[in-house]
Amino acid sequence: DAGITQSPRHKVTETGTPVTLRCHQTENHRYMYWYRQDPGHGLRLIHYSYGVKDTDKGEVSDGYSVSRSKTEDFLLTLESATSSQTSVYFCAISESRQDLNTEAFFGQGTRLTVV
């Protein structure tokens, strides 16, 4: 398995509190992605990063922010959690350059419940 670690794996938080999820990789891949998975919606892209300090929005970015200060870490922050953000969150990594083009490798997921 690719070296991807998500933390925490499970979290219950209250509405209105800030929450940060961490994705850590040991593969030195350039691209990192955050998705949320909800029944009937598949995986929807929240934000992604194409390098240190380089990030862009996905299709469901409202209410989320990200930061990537090091190649190996990609943080997802819910500034003020809402019940609609209850979901399973997956981090993924991949590489795309002339000498190496890979599929995405996924972390184990974080189950977040906002009560």
Place this chain on the structure above:
Amino acid sequence: AQSVSQHNHHVILSEAASLELGCNYSYGGTVNLFWYVQYPGQHLQLLLKYFSGDPLVKGIKGFEAEFIKSKFSFNLRKPSVQWSDTAEYFCAVKAWEYGNKLVFGAGTILRVKS
């Protein structure tokens, strides 16, 4: 905007039946195409991928997919399914022109009856 469409949300088959799951994407240019599988309670695993070359791609567990550029399609097939193929299947597309965003379809839940 990029989009990926999977035609069936739920499919029920008997063991030994043939499987075809449809996937269409919305944009031209150079694309990388993927099918992932998610077994209950697990994370996504790659079934197969297409980057270039032969448009008929073979993956793990007897799955294959065909890239038809003119139809913007990448359909997944298996000649004879097994009970252990019960899972959710996701098509995904990545394109250089869109910054290598990896976009997924909504998924197809396959249930194989023994």
